[in-house]
Amino acid sequence: MEIKQASLKELLAQRQALQQQVTATRQRESEVVLARIVRKMREYQISLADLMGREIESHKVTTAAVPKYCDLRSGATWSGRGRAPHWIIDKNRDDFLVSA
Template sequence: MQSEMPTLKELLAQREALQDQLEVARQRQAEIVLAEIVAKMGEYKISLSELMGHSVLAKAPVATVTAPKYRDTTTGATWSGRGRAPHWIADKNRADFLVGA
């Protein structure tokens, strides 16, 4: 006795049904994990701000934007003067590239 293989249409329907089941299971699991996180936050008195990394205890450096100090007149590229010098200014008189000079 030979068993028939499912048709493409049947396989696609099975895949869609499985994808729906996977999404429901993922949502259910995410709700459980979220409830656990909220419970732990309450247990340890962790605020949302602390959770997001805005804690007073967090001493992570804050990135700042520095105004450009030098500009390449050919390309318009700029450099703040911090860090490694770009190729267009390396080994040249930096005074020639000052912004506003």
């Protein structure tokens, strides 16, 4: 008795069909779980703020950061917070300081 091996094309088609089934099943199950969570939150009177562990209404108001560096060529600015923009990486930041 000879066992027939599937071709690459057949295997790829099977993989795609399985991936579609996985995606559909994950979506269905997550909707069921979400409905259960919402139902339990209502049952126990848990607010979103309670769930997040903080008061949603009391978010601090953030202000825009004042630019500390400026690229004179492009006019782009950077506050010095977060990830450095490409135009200042590996360069002397003092050359880009915005004068007060």
